[in-house]
Amino acid sequence: MKLEEMADVLDGLATALEKCLGKTAVSDFHALSACLRQFAGESVAAFCKFTVQAHEGNSHAPRGAAGVNEGKVQELVGRIKHFLDDRQGADYAAIRQMIAEVARLKVPEIKAIGERIECHLSGRTKAALVSSLENWLSNIKLSAEQSSFTLTGAGP
Numbered sequence: 001m002k003l004e005e006m007a008d009v010l011d012g013l014a015t016a017l018e019k020c021l022g023k024t025a026v027s028d029f030h031a032l033s034a035c036l037r038q039f040a041g042e043s044v045a046a047f048c049k050f051t052v053q054a055h056e057g058n059s060h061a062p063r064g065a066a067g068v069n070e071g072k073v074q075e076l077v078g079r080i081k082h083f084l085d086d087r088q089g090a091d092y093a094a095i096r097q098m099i100a101e102v103a104r105l106k107v108p109e110i111k112a113i114g115e116r117i118e119c120h121l122s123g124r125t126k127a128a129l130v131s132s133l134e135n136w137l138s139n140i141k142l143s144a145e146q147s148s149f150t151l152t153g154a155g156p
């Protein structure tokens with residue numbers, strides 16, 4: 001089970017048991033749920049293993065948390081910025097190629113790209129984040145094409 005799914009379960013429990021539990025317990029369920037959502041994409045087992053290791057002083061970041069491949073993120077950020085600078089000359093194939101590479105990244109890496117190019121990526125899942133980025137880039141390209149459109153052949 002992924003942590004975002006576990007967070008949904010905890011939110012559901014808090015809502016269902018709200019009348020039986022005190023305000024503190026309900027608040028704790030929601031706080032834990034919010035914490036787990038920060039590690040979206042991780043399995044519950046991997047998160048538990050990380051937590052135990054951290055408690056024992058053997059802290060290593062879980063796969064998706066601090067394991068951001070800075071080189072790959074920087075490379076894609078550079079390519080996206082180049083696309084943004086030359087949106088008139090770029091084509092949709094370039095967008096599809098960049099999106100295919102983004103789709104192979106982890107959620108934290110995709111979010112890092114969004115932050116660095118100042119694009120708010122909506123969605124909780126990897127697929128939603130990738131789709132949000134693809135739509136954003138495609139809309140920018142379409143807007144550039146539309147702004148450069150002129151009618152010709154309408155002489156006096």
